[in-house]
Amino acid sequence: MSEPTFRVALRGDGILNNPRWNKGTAFSAIERGAFGLTGRLPFRVNSLDEQCERAYNQLLMRETPLRKNTFLQSMKEQNWVLYYSLIGRHLKELIPIIYTPTEAEAISKYSHLFRRSEGLYLNFSNQNSMEQDLLEQSGGREIDLVVVSDAEAILGIGDQGVGISVAKAVIYTLLAGMDPSKTLCVTLDVGTDNENLLNDRLYVGWPHRRVRGADYDQFVDNFVQLVRKHHPHSLLHFEDFGVSNAKRLLDLYHDQHAVFNDDVQGTGAVTLACIMSAIGVTKSRLADQRIVIYGAGSAGLGIARQLRDGMVTIDKVSPKDANRHFWLLDRYGLIKESLGPDKIRPDLREFVRPDSEWADVRANESGEVGLLEVVKKVRPTILIGCSTQAGAFTEEIVREMAKGTERPIILPLSNPSSLHEVKPQDANDWTDGKALLATGSPFPPCKQPNGKEYKVAECNNALIYPGLGFGAMVAKSRCLTDTMIIAGTRRLASLAPALKDPDDALLPDFGDAPAVSFEVAVAVAEQAVEEGSADVDWKKEEIRDRLRVKQWKAVYGKYIYDPNGER
Ligand SMILES: NC(=O)C1=CN([C@@H]2O[C@H](COP(=O)(O)OP(=O)(O)OC[C@H]3O[C@@H](n4cnc5c(N)ncnc54)[C@H](O)[C@@H]3O)[C@@H](O)[C@H]2O)C=CC1
Numbered sequence: 311m312s313e314p315t316f317r318v319a320l321r322g323d324g325i326l327n328n329p330r331w332n333k334g335t336a337f338s339a340i341e342r343g344a345f346g347l348t349g350r351l352p353f354r355v356n357s358l359d360e361q362c363e364r365a366y367n368q369l370l371m372r373e374t375p376l377r378k379n380t381f382l383q384s385m386k387e388q389n390w391v392l393y394y395s396l397i398g399r400h401l402k403e404l405i406p407i408i409y410t411p412t413e414a415e416a417i418s419k420y421s422h423l424f425r426r427s428e429g430l431y432l433n434f435s436n437q438n439s440m441e442q443d444l445l446e447q448s449g450g451r452e453i454d455l456v457v458v459s460d461a462e463a464i465l466g467i468g469d470q471g472v473g474i475s476v477a478k479a480v481i482y483t484l485l486a487g488m489d490p491s492k493t494l495c496v497t498l499d500v501g502t503d504n505e506n507l508l509n510d511r512l513y514v515g516w517p518h519r520r521v522r523g524a525d526y527d528q529f530v531d532n533f534v535q536l537v538r539k540h541h542p543h544s545l546l547h548f549e550d551f552g553v554s555n556a557k558r559l560l561d562l563y564h565d566q567h568a569v570f571n572d573d574v575q576g577t578g579a580v581t582l583a584c585i586m587s588a589i590g591v592t593k594s595r596l597a598d599q600r601i602v603i604y605g606a607g608s609a610g611l612g613i614a615r616q617l618r619d620g621m622v623t624i625d626k627v628s629p630k631d632a633n634r635h636f637w638l639l640d641r642y643g644l645i646k647e648s649l650g651p652d653k654i655r656p657d658l659r660e661f662v663r664p665d666s667e668w669a670d671v672r673a674n675e676s677g678e679v680g681l682l683e684v685v686k687k688v689r690p691t692i693l694i695g696c697s698t699q700a701g702a703f704t705e706e707i708v709r710e711m712a713k714g715t716e717r718p719i720i721l722p723l724s725n726p727s728s729l730h731e732v733k734p735q736d737a738n739d740w741t742d743g744k745a746l747l748a749t750g751s752p753f754p755p756c757k758q759p760n761g762k763e764y765k766v767a768e769c770n771n772a773l774i775y776p777g778l779g780f781g782a783m784v785a786k787s788r789c790l791t792d793t794m795i796i797a798g799t800r801r802l803a804s805l806a807p808a809l810k811d812p813d814d815a816l817l818p819d820f821g822d823a824p825a826v827s828f829e830v831a832v833a834v835a836e837q838a839v840e841e842g843s844a845d846v847d848w849k850k851e852e853i854r855d856r857l858r859v860k861q862w863k864a865v866y867g868k869y870i871y872d873p874n875g876e877r
């Protein structure tokens with residue numbers, strides 16, 4: 311690959327303090343002269359390989375995952391190429407440091423670890439300057455991707471106020487090649503209901519109770535309309551919004567702009583791919599499954615809808631019949647008719663079970679039916695957890711499930727690792743090694759009763775959303791349609807190791823995620839072109855190359871000083 315050349319307008323401190331352009335000791339002697347850096351750097355010119363070696367050694371000196379996380383965060387603020395190159399070289403080891411599970415701890419300590427601002431903070435009390443703030447931050451840059459969060463439901467750790475999840479944008483770059491200079495991370499700071507944060511004088515966000523209702527909707531709408539006005543071709547990715555807003559905002563804006571809710575759609579898509587892989591092992595159809603989902607929030611509902619739509623598309627079952635394959639539980643137990651509108655969100659309506667089905671089943675004094683009773687009666691083939699309730703899949707529940715099905719498919723998806731509904735090794739032990747397992751955060755392989763190891767797939771939306779978003783973005787798609795998501799999901803499922811070897815993992819390894827994301831992106835762009843969602847006029851055969859050319863690479867390139875160049 312020939313080295314790219316860039317014309318850059320910054321000099322001296324201006325270039326050294328700019329993470330997009332800074333090369334540190336990798337500036338060549340000629341560049342040092344041209345950019346006023348000869349006296350600003352020690353003599354030796356290092357290669358990127360040498361810089362990565364040094365940085366990795368420094369990283370290893372940090373003993374805890376959180377200290378490694380903050381080290382890498384500082385590096386991102388100094389030098390993007392070094393940051394992405396280092397992580398790319400140690401992907402499997404370092405994704406858990408910058409993403410789940412370590413990001414949960416980093417975000418929960420955001421105000422105390424705060425060193426330097428990143429992205430755009432839009433504060434409810436400063437909303438009059440929203441447009442100006444957006445323009446200051448994006449500074450005339452072309453933006454391909456906007457990742458926005460109001461931090462109400464960060465992973466499973468809840469309301470984090472202004473604690474942000476920029477790791478989602480980093481994953482787009484690492485795994486799909488999204489250009490970080492064309493990415494904007496936005497925090498909508500509408501306050502917090504987290505008492506610890508409200509009482510913390512070091513809290514950096516707006517110390518005010520969460521704004522809700524019409525004022526909240528207006529604030530979000532102002533933001534979305536500004537994105538549409540100034541970045542009409544961008545993909546708008548919603549992350550970790552609260553359950554009362556996630557699906558609602560997606561429905562509100564999906565006709566206006568290319569919007570994507572990762573917790574709803576990304577999680578639904580990766581879980582469908584995982585289950586397609588698992589039913590390949592059990593040699594059954596999606597429509598043969600009885601599916602219990604524990605935790606009917608953004609992720610739980612997104613999964614139910616995606617699996618239901620998969621059943622309709624793949625097995626040609628009617629939507630009504632497909633809905634009958636699902637039993638959803640939330641904090642009031644099974645979602646059934648008699649819970650009433652106070653306890654059943656409107657978006658769950660299609661999955662409500664009839665009371666008559668549960669008349670003979672033991673309920674608590676409030677009439678609620680718990681997970682054990684549901685498992686006993688339904689004898690599920692698939693049990694999915696997205697409840698944030700660690701240990702909810704008890705030994706009794708897992709053993710009960712194993713009585714009703716030969717190969718129980720068990721997916722404890724809550725993040726971070728400490729919140730998983732069951733530890734994979736326990737699920738493996740309690741089912742005599744028969745369970746087909748995938749988890750939301752990385753776990754070590756299970757030791758099987760026969761002495762072999764079973765690789766636990768990581769069923770995390772990060773395995774699919776970078777490809778979905780990148781494919782849609784490069785194809786200049788005006789929307790991210792359900793059919794584009796299904797195309798990406800099918801491509802991901804086709805790459806599952808368990809397809810070749812039923813004893814292997816249900817999903818590709820995160821170490822292979824860049825190649826996997828690329829394939830997902832190709833499938834999504836192909837579908838966008840075929841169905842006419844794309845704003846490009848490409849032939850199918852050229853799509854792969856078009857995507858490759860657009861991928862940002864963590865390489866320095868050669869710089870020429872040019873006062874009219876980039877900054
Ligand atoms: N593996 C993956 O790719 C993903 C995993 N997740 C994880 O799933 C979990 C849920 O995330 P979201 O759906 O975004 O949050 P959410 O807040 O929208 O949903 C959580 C749901 O669990 C319910 N719940 C709470 N206590 C319960 C109990 N005792 N029994 C049953 N249900 C209970 C809540 O009422 C809520 O409806 C989090 O831990 C998150 O990290 C979320 C998105 C993607």
Ligand SMILES: CC(=O)C(=O)O
Pocket residue numbers: 410464465466550572573724725750770771772
């Ligand atoms: C993975 C993810 O999006 C979550 O845990 O919220």
Ligand SMILES: [Mg+2]
Pocket residue numbers: 465549550572573
């Ligand atoms: Mg999330």
